[in-house]
Amino acid sequence: MSKLELRERFASIQRESERRNEEKNKESIPTIFIVMSTCGLASGATETKQAFEEALSEKSIKARIVPVGCLGHCYAEPLVIIDHPTAGFPPICYYQINADRARILVRSYLEGGDPVLKYVLGAMEENDLIPAVMDFPRFSLEQRLVMEHCGHIDPNDIYQYVAKGGYSGLVKALEAEPEEVIDLVEKSGLRGRGGAGFPTGRKWRIARATEIDDKFVICNGDEGDPGAYMDRTILESNPHQLLEGLAICAYAVGANRSIAYVRAEYPLAVKALQKAIKSAEELSLLGPSILGTSFNFEVSVFQGSGAFVCGEETALIQSIEGKRGMPQHRPPFPVEKGLWGRPTVVNNVKTLSSVPSIILRGPEWFRTIGTEHSPGTAIFSVVGNVKHPGLVEIAMGTSLRTLIFDVCGGIPKKKEFKAVQIGGPSGGCLPSSFLDTPIDFDSLTQAGAMMGSGGMVVMDEDSCMVDVSRYFLDFTQKESCGKCTFCRIGTNHLLNILDRITKGEGREKDLELLETLSKDIKDGSLCGLGKTAPNPVLTSLKYFREEYEAHINEKRCPALKCRTLIAYYIDLEKCARGCEVCVGCCPVDAIFTTKGRKKAIDQELCVKCGECRSVCPPEYDAVFKVSPPELAPIIERPPEEKKESKKSAV
Amino acid sequence: MALYNDGVGMAPSDLDHEEWEMIQDIKVLLPGFEKHRGNLIPILQSIQEKHSYLASTAMEMVATHLSITPSEVFGVATFYNQFRFHPPGKHQIKVCLGTACHVAGGDIILENFERKLGIKDGETTPDREYSVERVACVGCCALAPVAVVDENVQGHMQPSKVEGLFVQFQIEREREEREKAEREASE
Ligand SMILES: Cc1cc2nc3c(=O)[nH]c(=O)nc-3n(C[C@H](O)[C@H](O)[C@H](O)COP(=O)(O)O)c2cc1C
Ligand code: SF4
Ligand code: SF4
Ligand code: FES
Ligand code: FES
Numbered sequence: 120m121s122k123l124e125l126r127e128r129f130a131s132i133q134r135e136s137e138r139r140n141e142e143k144n145k146e147s148i149p150t151i152f153i154v155m156s157t158c159g160l161a162s163g164a165t166e167t168k169q170a171f172e173e174a175l176s177e178k179s180i181k182a183r184i185v186p187v188g189c190l191g192h193c194y195a196e197p198l199v200i201i202d203h204p205t206a207g208f209p210p211i212c213y214y215q216i217n218a219d220r221a222r223i224l225v226r227s228y229l230e231g232g233d234p235v236l237k238y239v240l241g242a243m244e245e246n247d248l249i250p251a252v253m254d255f256p257r258f259s260l261e262q263r264l265v266m267e268h269c270g271h272i273d274p275n276d277i278y279q280y281v282a283k284g285g286y287s288g289l290v291k292a293l294e295a296e297p298e299e300v301i302d303l304v305e306k307s308g309l310r311g312r313g314g315a316g317f318p319t320g321r322k323w324r325i326a327r328a329t330e331i332d333d334k335f336v337i338c339n340g341d342e343g344d345p346g347a348y349m350d351r352t353i354l355e356s357n358p359h360q361l362l363e364g365l366a367i368c369a370y371a372v373g374a375n376r377s378i379a380y381v382r383a384e385y386p387l388a389v390k391a392l393q394k395a396i397k398s399a400e401e402l403s404l405l406g407p408s409i410l411g412t413s414f415n416f417e418v419s420v421f422q423g424s425g426a427f428v429c430g431e432e433t434a435l436i437q438s439i440e441g442k443r444g445m446p447q448h449r450p451p452f453p454v455e456k457g458l459w460g461r462p463t464v465v466n467n468v469k470t471l472s473s474v475p476s477i478i479l480r481g482p483e484w485f486r487t488i489g490t491e492h493s494p495g496t497a498i499f500s501v502v503g504n505v506k507h508p509g510l511v512e513i514a515m516g517t518s519l520r521t522l523i524f525d526v527c528g529g530i531p532k533k534k535e536f537k538a539v540q541i542g543g544p545s546g547g548c549l550p551s552s553f554l555d556t557p558i559d560f561d562s563l564t565q566a567g568a569m570m571g572s573g574g575m576v577v578m579d580e581d582s583c584m585v586d587v588s589r590y591f592l593d594f595t596q597k598e599s600c601g602k603c604t605f606c607r608i609g610t611n612h613l614l615n616i617l618d619r620i621t622k623g624e625g626r627e628k629d630l631e632l633l634e635t636l637s638k639d640i641k642d643g644s645l646c647g648l649g650k651t652a653p654n655p656v657l658t659s660l661k662y663f664r665e666e667y668e669a670h671i672n673e674k675r676c677p678a679l680k681c682r683t684l685i686a687y688y689i690d691l692e693k694c695a696r697g698c699e700v701c702v703g704c705c706p707v708d709a710i711f712t713t714k715g716r717k718k719a720i721d722q723e724l725c726v727k728c729g730e731c732r733s734v735c736p737p738e739y740d741a742v743f744k745v746s747p748p749e750l751a752p753i754i755e756r757p758p759e760e761k762k763e764s765k766k767s768a769v
Numbered sequence: 770m771a772l773y774n775d776g777v778g779m780a781p782s783d784l785d786h787e788e789w790e791m792i793q794d795i796k797v798l799l800p801g802f803e804k805h806r807g808n809l810i811p812i813l814q815s816i817q818e819k820h821s822y823l824a825s826t827a828m829e830m831v832a833t834h835l836s837i838t839p840s841e842v843f844g845v846a847t848f849y850n851q852f853r854f855h856p857p858g859k860h861q862i863k864v865c866l867g868t869a870c871h872v873a874g875g876d877i878i879l880e881n882f883e884r885k886l887g888i889k890d891g892e893t894t895p896d897r898e899y900s901v902e903r904v905a906c907v908g909c910c911a912l913a914p915v916a917v918v919d920e921n922v923q924g925h926m927q928p929s930k931v932e933g934l935f936v937q938f939q940i941e942r943e944r945e946e947r948e949k950a951e952r953e954a955s956e
Contacts, residue, residue: 162922422811424850426848441845
């Protein structure tokens, strides 16, 4: 079959996509885009959509409702974009639109023509009336390549992706020889976004070169970091881009079968992907003899069962084979001998999703973004103590400072920045002296953190670094597959030491012990889980050593976080006579009335939840937190006030 | 080996009714899966999806179907966090302990649920009304700390909100009981 025929078949799909677009535009009725990915739904997008539908039908207003994927602005969910072509305004983006606000928007804007400025985040186009979102740092400093269309198209409608140029990269690849495709990817300098940053083109070339014909490609969407959700969002918001990348990869390496491995905890992503596969097959963009060529390619979805270690490629393969997900010795690498013994390329969701635009726009274009050794963009889920948490895609080489303070708005509540944790359980904590570090594979590794999963947690002065290390070790210790003794027992030992430090039972030699043990675990573990598990401990020991020392030597938690080392008390001078606010809120009835009808805390009963401190009216602000706990004044509870402890009640 | 290998010949009363239903279901489900080791996890997933947990009889039936030992099935199932071996409570409470929620004090929220119900994470109350479990990021870190109660995401959790949820459950239960009593009285 000729290239001409291939082009013609694809052109007819493009024409159909255009026709559908025109048909929609003919009717100039308003369009309401509602973000319906996991984050939107969690914030109440279903109720918002229902409220729009009801309000529209009550008022008999004609409008289209289009569910779209995520724009990455988690702080603004439920997020809605209204395009009201006859109102004289550009499309407007609204934030935190709950059901009530949805009704107001229908009444005021769609019916009355008033765009309700107080709910507006910004206009989607430059104009003279409403500030455009593109002028906000959150938008202008981002560079969207992988997430370019996320939130702008309906992920369930393949024609919307085609209208954005989708699947043209695949067509271009099919017109070329597989080796030429690999050349393009290699020239682009694309490195794997799954954490380690292995050059994608090189991986593909090795797979291509193997003699065996029956090969596999696997999309790694396991995303096990407990604080990361980029891959989920991409799968939910633009699954076709991933499928296109997957097909290009398969064509290049000579594979006909593929498995998209997505965790079962991501039901929406699984559904979106399954639907996308079906619609691509219907248009012959996947399946047997794609667009009439001799290239056959089938994709199936495998649901991962929730084990962090299964993100590791050999463990992932074990689990597809129906076994316990234990990592295997490499070599042989999966590209030589992988799933069912066949050569297998494993690539991350973001890696594969970067491929279509590289093929379409060329490797030179890709290299204009990012740095020399880390071209392209990086995607992070930035959470924790920042004003505007969410998904952010920035050019590699952007500094941490720009990302945290400009793109994400900095630290809320006038608190101080303390540290940023990058790379999840495998990564590390960096202090403020590293804020000017450029974000790329090599600089982060050099600093002791790691690109890793792309999870980023920003922490203010109230976070305790020992506690954060303990948190990650608790996670890796549970998730160790148990194959290597050092990983299994070593992480457990690390956790025990960190546990006792946070409880004020740390010993003088503990810090040394943490360091030697960490080294042993790194050396004695087979896979990346064990090799990187000590990173959170090592980096925080390096940059926040005095905090560990305070816990051990002074039995004090400087951040007032570790609960054994703190106490709450009520300042009798400040407590308002007769006020009862905190009494009812204490879950263990620890608060009693003392002289002068003021309140005091029974330290025996207090579980240090901090609820009393958060409910005490700001004009009194009478509840204080101190460390070590001995600093709290002791006020005896009168015997008739004594209550039975609920602490141990079952 | 298995006492009730495939549930054949067992009167429903001999088994817990739920388990009996599960077995009937699996009998229908298994022939749809090729006898291929790679189908092990998908089979277990589809059983759990429908019945919320895996009874040991169920795993024995799967083993027979795939011609592997029950202990192999059990070994695989216990490796993965997804699989449950006891029926969950009527109300499922999931407390997020993802990184963002941890930093925001998610452990305090979990502790409040545990204390209130007198069970630990991963357990179900004896009356099978409630179960509590910890989960990793549920994807709305901006609302941290987060709990998912019966599929509804509750953001910005506080100990007092935990109390509030139980008051709601209590009101609901009392209403149900009242309605039931009224129905019975009218019959
Ligand atoms: C413990 C562990 C967990 C991992 N988790 C993931 C993951 O969730 N997603 C991912 O793409 N890669 C993960 N990886 C990396 C994979 O082994 C593999 O390198 C990657 O999928 C290759 O794709 P890439 O070249 O596109 O980065 C993990 C590795 C280790 C050691
Ligand atoms: S390092 Fe840990 S998780 Fe990795 S194989 Fe060894 S025991 Fe398993
Ligand atoms: S809420 Fe504050 S002011 Fe009121 S009783 Fe408690 S400590 Fe005193
Ligand atoms: S203040 Fe003591 S338990 Fe909340
Ligand atoms: S960490 Fe709890 S929702 Fe993300």
